[in-house]
Amino acid sequence: xxxYHTDYxxxxxxxxxHIFREVAGQFEHPALLFSGGKDSITLVHLALKAFRPGKxxxxxxxxxxxxxxxxxxxxxxxxxxxxxxxxxxxxxxxxIRKRHLTEPTGKFASRNALQTFTLLDTIEEFGFDACxxxxxxxxxxxxxxxxxxxxxxxFGGWDPKRQRPELWNTYNGRIRKGENVRVFxxxxxxxxxxxxxxxxxxxxxxxxxxxxxxxxxDYQGQLVAVSPFIRLDPADEVLSRRVRYRTVGDxxxxxxxxxxxxxxxxxxxxxxxxxxxxxxxxxxxDKVSEAAMEDRKKNGYF
Amino acid sequence: MDLLRFITAGSVDDGxxxxxxxxxxxxxxxxTDQLEALERQSRNKEDGEIDxxxxxxxxxxxxxxxxxxxxxxxxxxxxxxxxxxxxxxxHIQYTRNMVTGASNANLIIILVDARNGxxxxxxxxxxxxxxxxxxxxxxxxxxxxxxxxxxxxxNNIAIDYAEIARTLNLKDVTYLPISALKGDNIVERSAxxxxxxxxxxxxxxxxxxxxxxxxxSYGRLPVxxxxxxxxxxxxxxxxxxxxxxxxxxxxxxxxTILPAGLRSRIKxxxxxxxxxxxxxxxxxxxxxxxxxxxxSRGDLIAKDDHLPRVEQEMEVLLCWMDSKPxxxxxxxxxQLGSRTVRSVVKExxxxxxxxxxxxxxxxxxxxxxxxVKARIRTAxxxxxxxxxxxxxxxxxxxxxxxSHVTVGACMIQ
Numbered sequence: 001x002x003x004y005h006t007d008y009x010x011x012x013x014x015x016x017x018h019i020f021r022e023v024a025g026q027f028e029h030p031a032l033l034f035s036g037g038k039d040s041i042t043l044v045h046l047a048l049k050a051f052r053p054g055k056x057x058x059x060x061x062x063x064x065x066x067x068x069x070x071x072x073x074x075x076x077x078x079x080x081x082x083x084x085x086x087x088x089x090x091x092x093x094x095x096i097r098k099r100h101l102t103e104p105t106g107k108f109a110s111r112n113a114l115q116t117f118t119l120l121d122t123i124e125e126f127g128f129d130a131c132x133x134x135x136x137x138x139x140x141x142x143x144x145x146x147x148x149x150x151x152x153x154x155f156g157g158w159d160p161k162r163q164r165p166e167l168w169n170t171y172n173g174r175i176r177k178g179e180n181v182r183v184f185x186x187x188x189x190x191x192x193x194x195x196x197x198x199x200x201x202x203x204x205x206x207x208x209x210x211x212x213x214x215x216x217x218d219y220q221g222q223l224v225a226v227s228p229f230i231r232l233d234p235a236d237e238v239l240s241r242r243v244r245y246r247t248v249g250d251x252x253x254x255x256x257x258x259x260x261x262x263x264x265x266x267x268x269x270x271x272x273x274x275x276x277x278x279x280x281x282x283x284x285x286d287k288v289s290e291a292a293m294e295d296r297k298k299n300g301y302f
Numbered sequence: 303m304d305l306l307r308f309i310t311a312g313s314v315d316d317g318x319x320x321x322x323x324x325x326x327x328x329x330x331x332x333x334t335d336q337l338e339a340l341e342r343q344s345r346n347k348e349d350g351e352i353d354x355x356x357x358x359x360x361x362x363x364x365x366x367x368x369x370x371x372x373x374x375x376x377x378x379x380x381x382x383x384x385x386x387x388x389x390x391x392x393h394i395q396y397t398r399n400m401v402t403g404a405s406n407a408n409l410i411i412i413l414v415d416a417r418n419g420x421x422x423x424x425x426x427x428x429x430x431x432x433x434x435x436x437x438x439x440x441x442x443x444x445x446x447x448x449x450x451x452x453x454x455x456x457n458n459i460a461i462d463y464a465e466i467a468r469t470l471n472l473k474d475v476t477y478l479p480i481s482a483l484k485g486d487n488i489v490e491r492s493a494x495x496x497x498x499x500x501x502x503x504x505x506x507x508x509x510x511x512x513x514x515x516x517x518x519s520y521g522r523l524p525v526x527x528x529x530x531x532x533x534x535x536x537x538x539x540x541x542x543x544x545x546x547x548x549x550x551x552x553x554x555x556x557x558t559i560l561p562a563g564l565r566s567r568i569k570x571x572x573x574x575x576x577x578x579x580x581x582x583x584x585x586x587x588x589x590x591x592x593x594x595x596x597x598s599r600g601d602l603i604a605k606d607d608h609l610p611r612v613e614q615e616m617e618v619l620l621c622w623m624d625s626k627p628x629x630x631x632x633x634x635x636x637q638l639g640s641r642t643v644r645s646v647v648k649e650x651x652x653x654x655x656x657x658x659x660x661x662x663x664x665x666x667x668x669x670x671x672x673x674v675k676a677r678i679r680t681a682x683x684x685x686x687x688x689x690x691x692x693x694x695x696x697x698x699x700x701x702x703x704x705s706h707v708t709v710g711a712c713m714i715q
Contacts, residue, residue, distance in 0.1 A: 004513075004516075005304070006304070006516075006582075006584060006585070007303065007304065008304050008384045010585070011304075011305050012305075013586075014545060014585050014586040017545070017586035018586050021526040021527045021543050021545075021586070022526060024526070024527045025526045025527045025640060048575070049574040049586075050543070050586070051529060052575045053531050053536055053539065053575070054529040054530065054531045054541075057527075137375045138377045141361070141374075142361060144374045144375050144376065145361060145372050145373070145374045145375075160361055160372060161372075163372060164707055165398055165401070165623050165699075165708050165711070166402060167401070167402055167697065167699055167708075167711050168405045168406060168697045169406070169639075170637055170638070170639065170697070170698070170699050172701055172708045174635075175706055176706060187375070188375070188377070190377045190379070190384075193384070294361050
């Protein structure tokens with residue numbers, strides 16, 4: 001192996017930095033969609049490598065459903081403050097009121113679908129022409145087919161049949177007025193790549209990624225945190241379990257996994273051994289139909 | 303651990319999806335819940351067996367129609383390597399998708415149905431592999447179970463293909479007999495093919511040497527963005543951010559900024575915020591120069607020991623990707639790396655038949671999926687290398703200025 005050998009994590013990192021800088025070079029008003037989860041935290045780390053010692057040429061934007069884990073929210077605020085970058089928060093709650101939307105009902109009433117309304121309003125409010133997101137192609141079938149620069153119509157809609165060919169490392173970010181581009185710099189990373197990178201770079205994460213004791217209910221084999229946002233039925237038994245989160249979404253649609261993994265090494269060991277996919281194990285919202293994500297993307301979702 | 307990107311070429315009938323499914327399945331990259339979803343879908347089909355091909359069909363629209371409409375990316379890894387598979391459909395109308403998927407590939411797997419041997423489609427996929435300069439070719443002769451694992455059949459196909467490889471000047475070609483359906487020679491060595499002593503497909507993918515595919519001789523860095531903090535303590539900081547697409551940059555190296563032709567030397571190199579003595583492809587870095595020059599996005603910082611061509615007229619092989627035809631005289635934006643210039647396709651010399659390699663000089667226009675030889679003139683000089691010599695600085699896209707769509711892929715000659 002020569003001294004000019006490039007490790008796979010270095011290759012992925014360089015590709016992502018290149019994509020970030022293409023966004024900076026091609027767009028007037030980009031934004032980085034930040035959720036407080038590990039993928040968007042990794043995005044921030046890559047953006048620091050792409051633009052320091054300069055400022056980010058975009059704000060961090062969080063679409064707050066009101067159902068987030070409090071640990072993720074405080075982490076979000078601390079991170080934005082520590083790196084001195086602008087954070088924009090827009091709340092689904094406000095959109096529901098302003099647009100007279102109907103709150104979902106049911107045991108796990110998820111505002112997941114309502115996020116799209118707030119996102120589109122926020123894009124319009126700031127005139128964002130590119131929104132950078134942390135979606136990965138290994139997560140889900142529809143994501144496996146989406147481009148790194150994904151052009152969306154004025155309703156945020158994705159049309160898989162009208163995607164632009166994306167060749168070499170050349171990204172075409174030209175759009176018409178009203179359209180916007182979703183950009184996915186970590187498209188080619190897998191869940192394990194992210195964890196290995198977090199370990200290598202010693203990236204800090206919210207505490208809920210590590211084993212902790214939590215009150216949960218067992219819903220069809222998935223452990224859902226007890227919170228004001230889910231409905232407890234008489235049949236539900238509140239259990240105390242040692243758990244960690246593999247992904248961090250809303251409290252209504254993210255399940256925990258039983259684990260005693262208290263450090264990154266333990267987590268990587270567990271993920272390497274697991275026989276269940278990230279979304280399959282932790283996302284309650286993907287089980288609705290085989291094409292749930294495809295449909296949401298067509299409707300303007302991330 | 304390093305990274306290999308490969309593309310699989312072949313149609314559903316060749317067992318391409320089954321092959322990818324088998325690779326993922328046998329390398330234990332398919333997880334229980336994904337397998338359960340697969341079983342649910344397979345149950346809707348007539349025979350009860352798990353259909354590995356379903357693993358690669360992404361969208362509902364495709365599943366309903368039983369086709370693949372686009373390039374999908376799949377990931378798996380072994381302790382030796384991370385793999386990225388570009389899964390592109392192989393039908394004639396999808397040259398555009400195959401070109402897209404092949405553009406970043408280190409390796410192509412060309413599937414041949416052992417019952418049919420080398421057919422028109424094999425030739426087409428090989429021609430595209432040759433045009434795009436994919437460094438490594440694996441000819442996987444599939445469905446060996448349906449020809450009684452016959453060594454003669456295998457040998458005859460290999461002899462036929464060697465002729466194609468010779469005509470197309472394909473460099474590193476390897477052959478192997480497989481059955482994707484039965485799992486012969488994919489991950490596990492096959493007892494049915496005792497006469498074959500080479501690597502299994504996975505071994506081949508793990509062993510193919512890709513390090514040398516990166517050009518470390520010609521220094522090229524397209525400037526993507528200029529970092530200027532303009533704060534009190536970093537008042538004079540001016541860093542040129544970009545990815546080194548080829549070559550090695552060291553402090554003190556003499557460079558020329560193109561197309562302007564300004565000259566300077568490397569004062570400092572930063573990588574991930576840290577000062578380094580040298581950096582090399584494919585790293586993303588920030589360069590500082592000794593002189594205060596007017597440099598912006600789209601400029602190329604090239605090393606003096608080997609400079610690219612800087613011209614306004616160029617010959618290209620062009621794959622047309624739009625439903626509206628290309629006619630000589632049409633104007634487009636041409637994007638090469640971070641540089642975008644206005645251009646005009648001056649004339650179409652000939653259309654290349656991707657099945658026979660024959661040149662049709664009577665053509666005046668190019669339609670969707672056509673490959674033509676054309677001459678392009680750009681509004682300002684373009685620093686480029688020939689695609690065959692330095693792929694990373696010789697592949698450009700054409701963009702329709704009115705629809706903003708990517709309409710063509712150019713391999714500059």
